[in-house]
Amino acid sequence: DAGVTQSPTHLIKTRGQQVTLRCSPKSGHDTVSWYQQALGQGPQFIFQYYEEEERQRGNFPDRFSGHQFPNYSSELNVNALLLGDSALYLCASSRPTRVAKNIQYFGAGTRLSVL
Amino acid sequence: QQQVKQSPQSLIVQKGGISIINCAYENTAFDYFPWYQQFPGKGPALLIAIRPDVSEKKEGRFTISFNKSAKQFSLHIMDSQPGDSATYFCAASKSGGSNYKLTFGKGTLLTVNP
Numbered sequence: 001d002a003g004v005t006q007s008p009t010h011l012i013k014t015r016g017q018q019v020t021l022r023c024s025p026k027s028g029h030d031t032v033s034w035y036q037q038a039l040g041q042g043p044q045f046i047f048q049y050y051e052e053e054e055r056q057r058g059n060f061p062d063r064f065s066g067h068q069f070p071n072y073s074s075e076l077n078v079n080a081l082l083l084g085d086s087a088l089y090l091c092a093s094s095r096p097t098r099v100a101k102n103i104q105y106f107g108a109g110t111r112l113s114v115l
Numbered sequence: 116q117q118q119v120k121q122s123p124q125s126l127i128v129q130k131g132g133i134s135i136i137n138c139a140y141e142n143t144a145f146d147y148f149p150w151y152q153q154f155p156g157k158g159p160a161l162l163i164a165i166r167p168d169v170s171e172k173k174e175g176r177f178t179i180s181f182n183k184s185a186k187q188f189s190l191h192i193m194d195s196q197p198g199d200s201a202t203y204f205c206a207a208s209k210s211g212g213s214n215y216k217l218t219f220g221k222g223t224l225l226t227v228n229p
Contacts, residue, residue, distance in 0.1 A: 040221075045216040048216060102215050103164070104161075106158035106160070109157075109158050
């Protein structure tokens with residue numbers, strides 16, 4: 001059973017560029033959340049997708065957008081990259097049930113470096 | 116506003132010792148408290164979690180203690196091993212409505228010396 005997979009593993013971009021990160025959830029999971037983890041910090045919630053719609057959003061600017069596909073996979077897009085966007089971007093999947101509402105499983109992340 | 120405060124920032128323990136990491140939260144609506152373990156170059160892995168209807172949960176060498184009145188919870192790692200050396204994050208979330216996002220602490224870097 002494959003876990004949460006993310007691609008690419010590493011990415012180098014320059015300021016002003018745009019980037020797309022991809023995530024495939026764990027088998028059986030229908031909800032995908034994205035987090036940004038700066039060096040030495042805990043993950044910060046960006047947004048969550050369920051049934052192809054953004055269900056909840058953290059305190060991130062509109063430059064950060066996402067999409068969920070019918071097969072539950074998801075993309076994170078960041079426009080007009082800033083140096084401060086350099087971070088590890090984590091995807092987490094879950095299948096909220098009455099008992100296991102909040103259990104989220106993380107992928108290994110995409111390391112984005114903005115030069 | 117940091118809703119989950121974690122301490123210490125780093126911790127060094129001898130093999131066989133007990134590692135203790137503490138977290139405090141502010142939002143009384145939080146009702147799910149997981150701990151994640153993260154190794155360098157990897158994503159966080161769920162270690163153990165607790166809900167506020169119990170005061171303690173134990174899984175192998177890992178125990179969560181929960182104090183609802185103090186709004187604090189802690190992770191205890193018994194018989195700490197060098198392989199436990201990693202960064203540990205506490206987190207919290209509330210399950211009302213669609214609020215399933217996790218709010219993380221800043222992490223504790225644990226080093227277990229052989």
